[in-house]
Amino acid sequence: MRDCPICQHSQGVKTVERFAGGEFFECSSCGLHYANTETGNLTQYYREIWSEGHLGQRPYEEKMRAALEPARLEGLLREIPRYSWAVSQFRRLSRGASVLDVGCGEGGLLWAARKLGLEPHGCDLSPGAVDLARRLVGDDAVYLGTILDLPCEAQKFDCIVALEVLEHLPEVRPFVERMTWLLKPGGILLLTTPNRNRVFAVAKRALGRPHSNTDYPPHHFTRWSTAVLGGLLGEYYQDVRVGSLRYYFHHAVGRVLSYPIHAATFGRMGQSLCARAGRPRIAR
Numbered sequence: 001m002r003d004c005p006i007c008q009h010s011q012g013v014k015t016v017e018r019f020a021g022g023e024f025f026e027c028s029s030c031g032l033h034y035a036n037t038e039t040g041n042l043t044q045y046y047r048e049i050w051s052e053g054h055l056g057q058r059p060y061e062e063k064m065r066a067a068l069e070p071a072r073l074e075g076l077l078r079e080i081p082r083y084s085w086a087v088s089q090f091r092r093l094s095r096g097a098s099v100l101d102v103g104c105g106e107g108g109l110l111w112a113a114r115k116l117g118l119e120p121h122g123c124d125l126s127p128g129a130v131d132l133a134r135r136l137v138g139d140d141a142v143y144l145g146t147i148l149d150l151p152c153e154a155q156k157f158d159c160i161v162a163l164e165v166l167e168h169l170p171e172v173r174p175f176v177e178r179m180t181w182l183l184k185p186g187g188i189l190l191l192t193t194p195n196r197n198r199v200f201a202v203a204k205r206a207l208g209r210p211h212s213n214t215d216y217p218p219h220h221f222t223r224w225s226t227a228v229l230g231g232l233l234g235e236y237y238q239d240v241r242v243g244s245l246r247y248y249f250h251h252a253v254g255r256v257l258s259y260p261i262h263a264a265t266f267g268r269m270g271q272s273l274c275a276r277a278g279r280p281r282i283a284r
C-alpha cells in the first residue's frame, strides 16, 4: 500500500474510488486523494502522448496543431483559462524577468512570455513537445528532461509556472522542493491542477459515475482540493492564494456558458485550481 505522497501517512486511509489496477485513497491526515497503484514507465507514456497518436487525448492534438500556427496559438492562449490566467500573472512581472515553464509542452506559454518581454525557459520530458517548443522560442530555451535534472543553479528564476503538471506526478514533494530551490527569494510560483470539486465531477460522482475520463493512472496520480493544495504550498511559501478557473469548452456555446456556470458556484467549483505562491520560507 502506498503512503500519502504529501505526508507519508498510511494509517486510516479511506478508499474513495476503485479503478482497474488500483484505487484512490483519501489521506485522513492531509486530505489528498492519491492513487494506490503501480507507476509504470512514465517517460514512455509522455513520449507517446506528444505524438501523432496522442493516446486519444484531444488537448495534446489541439496544442500540437497550434504550435505550428501562430494565429491558432493566440486563440488558445486567450481561450484556455489556465493560459489566460498565467499570461495575466506574467503581466505583473518586470520586463526581462526569467520564467521557467515546467512541463512546457508545445511551448505556447513560453512564446507568450517572450512576447511580453520576459526571458523564457522551459523543460519537458517529451522529445516531440520539446521540438515544437524549440521551434517557437529557440533551441537553448528548452531543456529535454524534467525539472529534477534541469542543469541549473539555485535561485535562478523570477517566476516558475507549472500548469496541470502536479497531478501527473506520483511523487509530489521532490517537485515542489525543486521549484522552491530554483526560485529567487522574491520569486513567484504559479500552479494549476484539476479541481476534484469541479462542478461536473461532483455531479457525476453523485450519480455514481467515474468523475472524469482522465483522472486515473498513468495520466493522473493525485486529486486536489483548494484546502489540500493551499496546505501543501503553505509549508513552503508565506503568501499563498488558491482559486479556481472556469471551464474550458471546445464549443463556442460552451465557452459562453462557462461564465455563468462559474459564477453560480461562486468561482469555487471551476475546472482547475490556480495557485499563486510567493515569499519562499526557506529554499530547500
Ligand SMILES: [Zn+2]
Residues within 6 Å of the ligand: 004, 005, 006, 007, 008, 009, 027, 028, 029, 030, 031, 032
Ligand atoms: Zn496526506
